[in-house]
Amino acid sequence: MLINTMPRYEILSEEDMATLDKGWRRIVSELGIEFLSDEALDLFRRAGQTVEEQVVKLDPEFVLEQVAKAPREFDLQARNPERTVHLGGQHMVFSAVYGCPFVREGIERREATYADFENLVRLSQAFPQLDSPGGTICEPNDKPLDSRHLDMVYALLTLSDKPFMGSVTSGPNALDTIAMAEMVFGRESLEETPAIISLINVNSPLRYDDRMLAALLEYARAGQPCIVTPFLLMGAMSPVSIPATLAQQMAEALAGIALVQLIRPGCPVVFGSFLSNTDMQSGSPSFGTPESAVGLLCTGQIARSFGIPWRSGGGLTASQSVDAQASYEAMMTMVPTMLAGANFVMHSAGWLESGLVSCYEKFIVDVEILRMLQHQFSPLEISEETLAFSAHDEVRHGGHFLGAVHTLERFRECFYRPLLSSTENYERWNRNGGKDAAARASEVWRKTLDEYEQPPLDDGLREQLKQFVDRRRAELGD
Amino acid sequence: MLINTMPRYEILSEEDMATLDKGWRRIVSELGIEFLSDEALDLFRRAGQTVEEQVVKLDPEFVLEQVAKAPREFDLQARNPERTVHLGGQHMVFSAVYGCPFVREGIERREATYADFENLVRLSQAFPQLDSPGGTICEPNDKPLDSRHLDMVYALLTLSDKPFMGSVTSGPNALDTIAMAEMVFGRESLEETPAIISLINVNSPLRYDDRMLAALLEYARAGQPCIVTPFLLMGAMSPVSIPATLAQQMAEALAGIALVQLIRPGCPVVFGSFLSNTDMQSGSPSFGTPESAVGLLCTGQIARSFGIPWRSGGGLTASQSVDAQASYEAMMTMVPTMLAGANFVMHSAGWLESGLVSCYEKFIVDVEILRMLQHQFSPLEISEETLAFSAHDEVRHGGHFLGAVHTLERFRECFYRPLLSSTENYERWNRNGGKDAAARASEVWRKTLDEYEQPPLDDGLREQLKQFVDRRRAELGD
Numbered sequence: 018m019l020i021n022t023m024p025r026y027e028i029l030s031e032e033d034m035a036t037l038d039k040g041w042r043r044i045v046s047e048l049g050i051e052f053l054s055d056e057a058l059d060l061f062r063r064a065g066q067t068v069e070e071q072v073v074k075l076d077p078e079f080v081l082e083q084v085a086k087a088p089r090e091f092d093l094q095a096r097n098p099e100r101t102v103h104l105g106g107q108h109m110v111f112s113a114v115y116g117c118p119f120v121r122e123g124i125e126r127r128e129a130t131y132a133d134f135e136n137l138v139r140l141s142q143a144f145p146q147l148d149s150p151g152g153t154i155c156e157p158n159d160k161p162l163d164s165r166h167l168d169m170v171y172a173l174l175t176l177s178d179k180p181f182m183g184s185v186t187s188g189p190n191a192l193d194t195i196a197m198a199e200m201v202f203g204r205e206s207l208e209e210t211p212a213i214i215s216l217i218n219v220n221s222p223l224r225y226d227d228r229m230l231a232a233l234l235e236y237a238r239a240g241q242p243c244i245v246t247p248f249l250l251m252g253a254m255s256p257v258s259i260p261a262t263l264a265q266q267m268a269e270a271l272a273g274i275a276l277v278q279l280i281r282p283g284c285p286v287v288f289g290s291f292l293s294n295t296d297m298q299s300g301s302p303s304f305g306t307p308e309s310a311v312g313l314l315c316t317g318q319i320a321r322s323f324g325i326p327w328r329s330g331g332g333l334t335a336s337q338s339v340d341a342q343a344s345y346e347a348m349m350t351m352v353p354t355m356l357a358g359a360n361f362v363m364h365s366a367g368w369l370e371s372g373l374v375s376c377y378e379k380f381i382v383d384v385e386i387l388r389m390l391q392h393q394f395s396p397l398e399i400s401e402e403t404l405a406f407s408a409h410d411e412v413r414h415g416g417h418f419l420g421a422v423h424t425l426e427r428f429r430e431c432f433y434r435p436l437l438s439s440t441e442n443y444e445r446w447n448r449n450g451g452k453d454a455a456a457r458a459s460e461v462w463r464k465t466l467d468e469y470e471q472p473p474l475d476d477g478l479r480e481q482l483k484q485f486v487d488r489r490r491a492e493l494g495d
Numbered sequence: 496m497l498i499n500t501m502p503r504y505e506i507l508s509e510e511d512m513a514t515l516d517k518g519w520r521r522i523v524s525e526l527g528i529e530f531l532s533d534e535a536l537d538l539f540r541r542a543g544q545t546v547e548e549q550v551v552k553l554d555p556e557f558v559l560e561q562v563a564k565a566p567r568e569f570d571l572q573a574r575n576p577e578r579t580v581h582l583g584g585q586h587m588v589f590s591a592v593y594g595c596p597f598v599r600e601g602i603e604r605r606e607a608t609y610a611d612f613e614n615l616v617r618l619s620q621a622f623p624q625l626d627s628p629g630g631t632i633c634e635p636n637d638k639p640l641d642s643r644h645l646d647m648v649y650a651l652l653t654l655s656d657k658p659f660m661g662s663v664t665s666g667p668n669a670l671d672t673i674a675m676a677e678m679v680f681g682r683e684s685l686e687e688t689p690a691i692i693s694l695i696n697v698n699s700p701l702r703y704d705d706r707m708l709a710a711l712l713e714y715a716r717a718g719q720p721c722i723v724t725p726f727l728l729m730g731a732m733s734p735v736s737i738p739a740t741l742a743q744q745m746a747e748a749l750a751g752i753a754l755v756q757l758i759r760p761g762c763p764v765v766f767g768s769f770l771s772n773t774d775m776q777s778g779s780p781s782f783g784t785p786e787s788a789v790g791l792l793c794t795g796q797i798a799r800s801f802g803i804p805w806r807s808g809g810g811l812t813a814s815q816s817v818d819a820q821a822s823y824e825a826m827m828t829m830v831p832t833m834l835a836g837a838n839f840v841m842h843s844a845g846w847l848e849s850g851l852v853s854c855y856e857k858f859i860v861d862v863e864i865l866r867m868l869q870h871q872f873s874p875l876e877i878s879e880e881t882l883a884f885s886a887h888d889e890v891r892h893g894g895h896f897l898g899a900v901h902t903l904e905r906f907r908e909c910f911y912r913p914l915l916s917s918t919e920n921y922e923r924w925n926r927n928g929g930k931d932a933a934a935r936a937s938e939v940w941r942k943t944l945d946e947y948e949q950p951p952l953d954d955g956l957r958e959q960l961k962q963f964v965d966r967r968r969a970e971l972g973d
Contacts, residue, residue, distance in 0.1 A: 026504050026834070033877040040882045051892035072892060126921065224893040253895050257902050257909035259875060261883035297906040300897075301918040307871035307911045315875070335918040340931035341822040341860045342916050348826035349867060356504070356834075370921060382819045389827060393785035397737055397793070399511040404518045405739035414529035414550060415702040417731050419778075424735050428775045431735035433785045438820050440779040440813040443604065443848060453818035 018102045018148050019109040023394045026356035027318045028311070034322065040264025041271065042077040049074035050223050050272040054230035060279040075272060081323075083275035089324045091242065091285040094212045096201050097178035097472060101210075102148050104242070104287065104360050105326040111387060112151035112182070113141045114331075114367035114375050115216065120155055121338075121369055121376040123459055129155035129375060131165075135172050137367060139469045140380055140462060142177040146387040147366060152182030152216065154367070155375035161495035166190045167486040170197050175479060178472035183215040183241065188231030191215070193489055195239050200481050211285060213241040216363070218291070219269045221247050221254040225276075233273070237280040244328045244361060245273035246289025250302050253295050259308060262292060263315055274325065287361055288320040288327040296335075302371045304333035305346020310353040317357025329354045331365035332383040339378045339455040343369060347379075347386060355390050381458035381465075385437040392433045437461060496580045496626050497587040501872045504834035505796045506789070512800065518742025519749065520555040527552035528701050528750040532708035538757040553750060559801075561753035567802045569720065569763040572690045574679050575656035575950060579688075580626050582720070582765065582838050583804040589865060590629035590660070591619045592809075592845035592853050593694065598633055599816075599847055599854040601937055607633035607853060609643075613650050615845060617947045618858055618940060620655040624865040625844060630660030630694065632845070633853035639973035644668045645964040648675050653957060656950035661693040661719065666709030669693070671967055673717050678959050689763060691719040694841070696769070697747045699725050699732040703754075711751070715758035722806045722839060723751035724767025728780050731773045737786060740770060741793055752803065765839055766798040766805040774813075780849045782811035783824020788831040795835025807832045809843035810861040817856045817933040821847060825857075825864060833868050859936035859943075863915040870911045915939060 029037070049072040052058055058068050067074040090105025102110045114137075120129040134157045141150030150173060160168045166184035173181040174197060183194035194213055202212045217233045220226040225233075233243050247269040249255045255262040270288050277286045292312035296303045303309075313329055320327030331354060332347030347368075354362055364372070365387055367380035408423035418424050424431075437457055439446060450456075507515070527550040530536055536546050545552040568583025580588045592615075598607040612635045619628030628651060638646045644662035651659040652675060661672035672691055680690045695711045698704040703711075711721050725747040727733045733740040748766050755764045770790040774781045781787075791807050798805030809832060810825030825846075832840055844861035847854035886901035896902050902909075915935055917924060928934075 023506055024504065026502065028501055028875065029877070033875075036877045036879070036882065040884070043884060044887055048887055048891060220893060222887070222890055222892065222894065222896070251896075251910070252902060252906070253897055256883040256886035256896055256899065257905050258881050258883045258886075260877045260881040261886060264882055265887065294910050295897075296913075296918040297910060298912070299918050301920060303910070303913075303916075303918050305916075307867050310871045311875055335916065336932070337917065337919070337921055337924045337929070338931050339819055340933060341817055341819060341936075342932040344819040345822040345826050345860070345864055345867075346916065348823055348830065349871075352826065352830050371918070373921070382823070386823055389785050389823075393788045393827075397506065397511075397789055399507070399514045399738045401514070403736050403738040404514065404742055405734040405736045406518070406521060408734035408736075408739060409522055409526055409700070409743065412700055413526060414700065415698060416700065418700070418729075418734055419731055419773075421734070424730060427735050428730070431730070432772050432775060432781070434776070435774075435781075438781075438783075438813065438824065439815065440774040440777050440781050440849070441815070442779060443815055443851070446815045451815070453816045454814070454820040455818060458819075 019391050019394065020107050021109050021355065021358050021394050022107055022396055025317060025358050026314055028314050029318050037260065037264055037267065037319065041267035044264060044268035045075040045080060045272055046077055048223060050269065052225045052230060053227040056234060057230050057276055060276065064279055080271050080275045083278040084271055084323055084325065086278040086282045087274060087286045087325055088283065090326065092210050093180045093214055094202065094210045095178055095180045096174065100179045102180055107358065108360060109358065109362060110148045110360065111146060111362045111365040112149035113137065113147055113154050114364045115151045116153050117373055117375040118156045118158065119374045121374045126374065128158045130159045131157035131168055134169060135176055136466060137375055138172050138176045139466055142179060142472065143465050143469050144384050146384055146391060149180045150177050151363060163493045164490040164495040167193060167489055170194050171482055171486050174201055174482060175474055176471060180212065180214065183213040183236065185215050185217060185229060185232040187228050188235050191232040191235035195235065197482055197485060200478060200485065208240055211241045215241065215243050217243045217245050217273065219247045219273065221249055221269060222265060223269060225273065233277065234280060237277045237284050240281060240284055242285040242287055243277060244287040244289040245270050246291050246328065249292045251294035251308065252297055259311055263319065266290060266292060266316065267319060286325065288323065288325040290316040290327060290329050292316065302335065304335045304371055305349035310349050313350065313353035314357050317359060326360040328361040328363060329359035331362045332368055332386060333364060334369065335371045337370050339376060339382060339458065343379060344382055347383060351386055351390060355394050377462045378455045378458035381437055381461045382454060385435060388436060389433060497869050497872065498585050499587050499833065499836050499872050500585055500874055503795060503836050504792055506792050507796050515738065515742055515745065515797065519745035522742060522746035523553040523555055523558060523750055526701060528747065530703045530708060531705040534712060535708050535754055538754065542757055558749050558753045561756040562749055562801055562803065564756045564760045565752060565764045565803055566761065568804065570688050571658045571692055572680065572688045573656055573658045574652065578657045580658055585836065586838060587836065587840060588626045588838065589624060589840045589843040590627035591615065591625055591632050592842045593629045594631050595851055595853040596634045596636065597852045599852045604852065606636045608637045609635035609646055612647060613654055614944060615853055616650050616654045617944055620657060620950065621943050621947050622862050624862055624869060627658045628655050629841060641971045642968040642973040645671060645967055648672050649960055649964050652679055652960060653952055654949060658690065658692065661691040661714065663693050663695060663707060663710040665706050666713050669710040669713035673713065673719065675960055675963060678956060678963065686718055689719045693719065693721050695721045695723050695751065697725045697751065699727055699747060700743060701747060703751065711755065712758060715755045715762050718759060718762055720763040720765055721755060722765040722767040723748050724769050724806065727770045729772040729786065730775055737789055741797065744768060744770060744794065745797060764803065766801065766803040768794040768805060768807050770794065780813065782813045782849055783827035788827050791828065791831035792835050795837060804838040806839040806841060807837035809840045810846055810864060811842060812847065813849045815848050817854060817860060817936065821857060822860055825861060829864055829868060833872050855940045856933045856936035859915055859939045860932060863913060866914060867911060
């Protein structure tokens with residue numbers, strides 16, 4: 018977990034913020050937000066809001082009163098207490114890619130399997146730059162649909178000891194996740210400090226669907242945080258305007274956060290952002306665009322103004338392969354994520370092809386990017402000691418510092434040491450096979466899996482989890 | 496030319512700045528700077544500075560008095576007045592790669608030729624994101640060594656109408672450059688508004704060599720700006736410490752800027768920065784490192800404190816091919832360059848393999864990165880109009896905006912439109928050959944060269960330049 022003490026890069030003026038504030042207020046009060054859940058509608062109705070069929074017209078002041086009940090910061094526990102993370106303030110938590118039906122391994126692109134799921138969780142466990150494997154790191158298509166959430170939670174709890182993300186495909190699936198977490202953490206501990214964080218996407222524009230709401234209700238009742246995320250590809254789910262989209266994002270996220278507080282006041286919750294744009298020529302989604310970079314910078318500033326931890330995407334790209342586009346687009350979202358200080362960063366490693374693909378090689382490229390940026394966004398100590406005048410005094414004019422005492426004392430640790438990047442001269446690089454970054458990344462992930470060590474887990478607990486999975490799978494008819 | 500009105504990202508505290516200030520003062524006064532030029536030594540001696548053999552021990556207050564004579568901002572004229580640029584303030588001028596002995600075209604890496612030089616100047620002319628082709632865009636190895644500066648200046652003045660960089664390999668070569676510029680601009684106009692900008696590297700640590708000083712003397716006498724650039728690969732030319740390197744950079748650059756002001760008070764000059772680090776494992780230079788990113792952010796803040804326009808590198812990388820590493824490293828230097836608001840950006844397009852290679856495909860990747868970042872660092876208008884409430888009112892809940900009136904009125908111009916990036920779905924991309932960004936870049940530069948149009952130039956003037964080149968080549972014995 019990075020504590021990012023560098024300054025935040027904020028580009029909105031007070032006047033801009035006031036204009037956006039007017040924007041979300043008008044949306045929630047005049048157009049309202051649709052909630053496809055009777056329970057949610059009842060909660061709003063009982064709280065005095067206007068419910069017209071399934072649309073809730075919200076009083077902005079009421080929304081802000083609810084939002085104010087959410088904690089500014091909170092802990093999310095891991096089954097290894099050393100890996101417990103903190104959400105909010107200057108803390109940044111990085112998790113892996115989420116939700117991809119396909120995987121890419123070298124030049125092979127195929128349907129993802131449970132073996133891929135396990136491998137990607139292992140990779141997430143292995144790299145300290147990742148604080149969490151996330152949740153649906155890829156879709157285990159070879160497992161039965163109705164019960165695969167059990168397999169995923171089982172892998173997340175046994176192959177990793179980092180915090181994990183819960184199933185959100187239905188209310189009962191959320192309850193299964195909570196039940197398994199209770200076995201590991203104990204009900205009381207879970208109640209005291211949450212251990213499951215879950216992604217609730219808004220069915221944008223201005224609609225929450227029934228399945229996501231059912232999951233949100235269960236998690237909120239159990240005091241577990243949801244990341245309430247408007248899903249905004251400008252041009253499709255929001256207007257072709259960044260300001261309009263920001264206003265919509267505020268309207269949707271704040272309405273969902275208010276609902277969480279109605280279910281359980283004080284429940285931790287995260288302001289989510291997933292904001293990019295449609296390529297208006299192809300109609301396909303674009304990622305790593307200038308628009309998404311600007312959106313990220315603005316979203317950080319906006320979320321901070323409400324005092325809620327916020328989530329962004331990580332190394333996003335539309336590229337189909339692990340090429341130059343994949344990494345400049347990943348940087349176009351990851352750098353603003355750092356500058357804006359996102360508290361929870363999804364898709365930090367492995368995202369390819371607009372999120373359709375979890376890619377092994379891209380995973381390693383992204384880990385390298387994370388390592389570099391986490392290094393860059395660490396404090397620079399400027400002092401008499403780091404001015405190192407003795408080194409200048411020793412070397413003087415026209416010499417070199419390679420053999421200076423100051424250098425020899427520090428050469429091992431003085432600079433960032435890459436995982437993937439090569440500085441080999443051309444002849445040597447060529448002699449060694451002329452491998453580009455994707456080819457080298459392939460070697461890195463294979464070696465990392467070879468060296469992976471499963472974190473310790475009590476055998477009885479593992480068996481208990483396994484029995485739960487078997488029992489529930491049978492009950493679900495898979 | 497971008498006017499970057501976004502905020503500057505500054506990470507140094509006042510205390511940090513005071514510590515660094517102490518650092519450069521101690522270096523120039525206690526260790527001094529070596530100048531391998533009698534003329535330079537005489538100028539410093541006559542100005543009352545202590546000269547010990549070839550080392551000048553400088554009074555920091557004297558240095559600052561000289562630096563204060565340099566203009567805060569100035570114009571650099573192009574032979575097409577519409578392409579004249581402004582250096583300083585919020586202005587950012589982007590020029591192409593500089594100084595590479597090799598070129599890479601697809602998978603072929605070879606010695607650069609004059610034909611490559613011409614092609615790369617044509618590409619620089621073609622893309623509006625580049626304000627200048629720079630100077631030695633690659634080394635024309637097939638031209639005689641002693642007179643190739645004439646061929647380069649000829650190509651820069653005839654194939655492009657953007658501002659250009661002068662030859663710095665010797666004093667006479669600088670005079671040739673000035674003579675050719677006088678033919679194009681007229682002596683008076685050149686005197687009034689400079690038209691040649693030149694890169695003077697320091698032979699770091701703490702030494703200016705004779706050839707560079709000879710060129711600097713000629714340009715300064717002619718009122719043409721030099722970019723005085725400490726050449727700092729930490730671990731080799733400076734200590735393995737960012738603060739020590741920043742202090743050294745200040746010492747070296749300010750001493751050179753002071754010299755320019757002694758030669759011709761008020762002569763425009765640029766505070767240069769070329770700061771990266773050695774890979775301490777391989778001994779090779781590294782580029783696009785976290786250290787260089789931090790160095791860039793600090794350098795902007797430092798240069799602004801002296802009121803001098805400043806220069807940085809652009810899309811730097813150590814990568815040997817146009818792969819993921821090439822572009823994440825390019826972004827690691829280009830984004831801080833934008834955040835820090837560099838006034839003159841060298842190596843903005845085409846840099847590969849630690850600057851040994853001018854690469855055609857990387858050129859296009861870098862132009863795409865420039866286009867994206869220039870888009871990102873443009874003001875966001877937040878207003879009642881851009882809130883686009885009518886679009887929300889039209890679409891409401893759960894619909895989509897693709898057919899909304901607001902979208903249809905704006906879909907052509909609403910978002911950044913890529914030059915190189917692909918959002919094609921996998922099936923279509925695969926059907927079209929499965930070309931990665933490097934393969935597509937190859938198509939882009941070939942098409943751009945095919946469509947290139949030479950900017951108009953008076954036939955008499957062209958003949959005059961040609962005759963000068965022929966005469967001087969004969970005089971130089973080539």
